[in-house]
Amino acid sequence: MKRVNVSSAVGEYPVLIGSGLLSRVGEIARTAWPGRRALIVTDQNVARLYLDPCRTSLVELGFEVESVIINPGEESKTLDTLYSLYNACHAAHLSRIDGVIALGGGVVGDLAGFAAATYLRGVAHLQVPTTLLAQVDAAVGGKTGIDLPFGKNMVGAFYPPKAVVADLKTLQTLEPRRFAEGMAEVIKYGCLFDEALFSALEREEVDLAELVYRSVQLKAEVVARDERDKGERNLLNFGHTIGHALEQATKFSRYTHGEAVAIGMVTALKIGERLDVTEREVRSRLVRLLEKWGLPTESEIPLEKLVPALASDKKRWGSEVQFVLLQKIGQSLLKPIAIGKLEQLLGEVWSGE
Numbered sequence: 001m002k003r004v005n006v007s008s009a010v011g012e013y014p015v016l017i018g019s020g021l022l023s024r025v026g027e028i029a030r031t032a033w034p035g036r037r038a039l040i041v042t043d044q045n046v047a048r049l050y051l052d053p054c055r056t057s058l059v060e061l062g063f064e065v066e067s068v069i070i071n072p073g074e075e076s077k078t079l080d081t082l083y084s085l086y087n088a089c090h091a092a093h094l095s096r097i098d099g100v101i102a103l104g105g106g107v108v109g110d111l112a113g114f115a116a117a118t119y120l121r122g123v124a125h126l127q128v129p130t131t132l133l134a135q136v137d138a139a140v141g142g143k144t145g146i147d148l149p150f151g152k153n154m155v156g157a158f159y160p161p162k163a164v165v166a167d168l169k170t171l172q173t174l175e176p177r178r179f180a181e182g183m184a185e186v187i188k189y190g191c192l193f194d195e196a197l198f199s200a201l202e203r204e205e206v207d208l209a210e211l212v213y214r215s216v217q218l219k220a221e222v223v224a225r226d227e228r229d230k231g232e233r234n235l236l237n238f239g240h241t242i243g244h245a246l247e248q249a250t251k252f253s254r255y256t257h258g259e260a261v262a263i264g265m266v267t268a269l270k271i272g273e274r275l276d277v278t279e280r281e282v283r284s285r286l287v288r289l290l291e292k293w294g295l296p297t298e299s300e301i302p303l304e305k306l307v308p309a310l311a312s313d314k315k316r317w318g319s320e321v322q323f324v325l326l327q328k329i330g331q332s333l334l335k336p337i338a339i340g341k342l343e344q345l346l347g348e349v350w351s352g353e
């Protein structure tokens, strides 16, 4: 088992990475809160595969366990589902010494984490991520929240878990497209901070444990320096400004998040080249690596559809975007760019028709 400690304003918590860790959730929960009750939050797909082993491990350690199973997918990240989780907390008789276990992908993690952050003004929780994206990204860093009808992740809290338990075995049941989507975020970390990771991925010399471990380490380092997203953490948005716009322009149905980010990263390199920041060979390396994972590197969505989606995030940004650029693989920087200028640059590099 590998371990990465993440520091946060309220103390340190471990991310445990290994194969078969689901059977140790009980033991980990035992050290995470003093009470004897646990509420497992999961979705239908994950429940079918992993609810029983998770529950058994808790029961064996003497927990009284209840569970709540939500519908899978982003559509569930709503106030209504959150309310149903509060009801489940109440029905499970959770008190402030008990805890919640988020067993699933990022949707379950964000929802259950936010329920834990707010129920009784905060109860303990464990993140047990079961998608690659959640293991390398969503479950690490303490952001929790839900969507509102007018935007994603509009309400939330910074609320770190007591521990993150990443069982690599659970990734075996992921659909290939879901796995590839997580790889887009792993490749992102390589691009931003770690040439060695990037070139190991190119040579296909990293095993799954190492890849998750290194990604978590890189995210943990950034989060430790900028937990509340005031500066450096914005680097993690590499490929996301355009990726988000693309997801929105296609109503979240054409691309997975990771696919949109893949296209967004390549587009950000093109913009960096225009600005004389990004070295030329970076793009060919990135495109090759993304293609290895079956990730798209360009889109046929017309610019006219993309630009309004970019602008609709204006409220969050004010008039300037902290745009993430690469100088070379492993070397990144934030550059404030006025939205109008970004739209112009995008027009110059976007090839969709």
Ligand SMILES: NC(=O)c1ccc[n+]([C@@H]2O[C@H](COP(=O)([O-])OP(=O)(O)OC[C@H]3O[C@@H](n4cnc5c(N)ncnc54)[C@H](O)[C@@H]3O)[C@@H](O)[C@H]2O)c1
Binding pocket: 043, 044, 045, 046, 049, 072, 073, 074, 077, 104, 105, 106, 107, 108, 110, 130, 131, 133, 134, 137, 138, 139, 140, 141, 142, 143, 144, 153, 170, 171, 172, 173, 174, 175, 178
């Ligand atoms: N809090 C953060 O810092 C942060 C960071 C990145 C993303 N997120 C959030 O994470 C969410 C996306 O997470 P996601 O990609 O994990 O999506 P998800 O939770 O919707 O999971 C994707 C699908 O995979 C299924 N699944 C999960 N684990 C499985 C397994 N082991 N085997 C088979 N199927 C499995 C799920 O049922 C679901 O259908 C978004 O809501 C996003 O906003 C949060």
Ligand SMILES: [Zn+2]
Binding pocket: 137, 185, 240, 257, 261
């Ligand atoms: Zn992302």
